[in-house]
């Protein structure tokens with residue numbers, strides 16, 4: 001029917017006008033950490049002292065071995081002796097402490113995100129009221145309204161900002177949120193998505209226990225904010241990384257290996273010793289899943305740049321050896337691990353920030369890769385992968 005054809009082409013045109021031009025891009029990045037710094041070579045004394053556990057000498061020695069092998073120099077940790085004195089239930093396994101923890105994190109998690117967001121918004125150069133969507137991800141969210149609404153009011157976002165909160169995605173939270181931001185930005189012309197990821201280990205902190213010693217030895221606190229948008233770009237907006245394609249891969253039968261659960265005394269986590277090996281065995285397939293949609297079925301992995309979530313030194317080592325990467329390829333990830341530890345979902349923003357600073361410093365030197373990949377790993381085990389492109393090189397080629 002001619003009428004129907006006309007109607008459907010009108011709908012098509014309207015849909016076209018609603019969509020953005022081209023792929024979404026990272027437009028700005030901001031990061032923040034709490035003030036309290038713990039050097040890694042002092043962490044075992046700090047942690048066993050804080051929890052009155054110095055008598056557990058075997059476990060303390062194990063913590064020292066883990067810290068020594070972690071390739072971490074220091075971490076930022078909000079929890080200190082003052083908080084423990086005010087809430088001694090946090091270090092008593094037999095007492096409920098979820099309420100005390102939630103009271104603290106419901107204020108501090110959005111506050112830390114606010115510090116990171118203010119830096120990102122300043123770099124972006126537009127007013128905060130131009131943000132149309134907010135995605136907040138954290139493993140500390142236990143209420144509603146939650147950190148997303150608090151952050152929106154701290155920043156003075158418009159009341160029509162479209163908010164989403166992602167809870168308990170753990171170390172892949174930042175990767176998941178960036179994939180959603182890409183979808184939103186590409187499908188809504190002029191959308192500007194503020195992705196906030198803020199993590200405080202306080203919600204998971206517990207006295208020493210054989211099964212938790214690695215988690216406590218590697219995890220730190222931090223917030224990362226990334227502003228995402230697609231074309232047409234406003235005057236002054238500068239795409240940093242084009243977000244070309246994304247995939248999520250779940251490693252079958254690995255639910256037991258990595259997880260978090262809300263309990264009366266905080267968030268309980270489990271972390272299998274198998275995690276680095278499982279990621280090694282599945283990393284190639286997850287990369288192929290991401291790259292197949294850009295028509296490159298198996299690129300030379302040394303020809304691209306890498307933004308890998310540094311879950312732990314062993315994870316980076318395993319990826320490097322499996323894919324036969326030149327050691328410099330994971331430098332940004334190793335640097336972030338060394339300076340901050342594993343800040344769970346927030347870490348990927350720090351890695352992207354480090355990469356773009358390195359790229360700026362190296363401009364005019366060695367030829368830089370045009371294509372790259374971002375990887376994050378979380379409960380599932382889930383591997384979030386995103387194909388990235390350097391917009392400056394894209395325009396030259």
Ligand SMILES: CC(C)(COP(=O)(O)OP(=O)(O)OC[C@H]1O[C@@H](n2cnc3c(N)ncnc32)[C@H](O)[C@@H]1OP(=O)(O)O)[C@@H](O)C(=O)NCCC(=O)NCCSC(=O)/C=C/c1ccc(O)cc1
Pocket residue numbers: 062065066069070071170171200201202204205210211214215216219258259269270271272273274275276311312313314315344
């Ligand atoms: C730096 C490590 C921890 C040790 O280095 P290594 O080269 O493997 O050295 P070793 O093989 O000598 O291991 C040192 C000790 O650590 C022990 N170990 C080695 N992984 C383990 C293990 N998952 N379990 C429990 N013992 C182990 C290992 O058995 C050994 O014990 P011991 O023989 O008594 O010295 C390295 O294994 C490593 O980087 N592992 C990767 C850690 C990892 O999987 N990270 C990503 C998970 S993400 C996640 O779960 C987040 C949770 C979370 C948690 C808290 C929060 O606040 C927020 C979030």
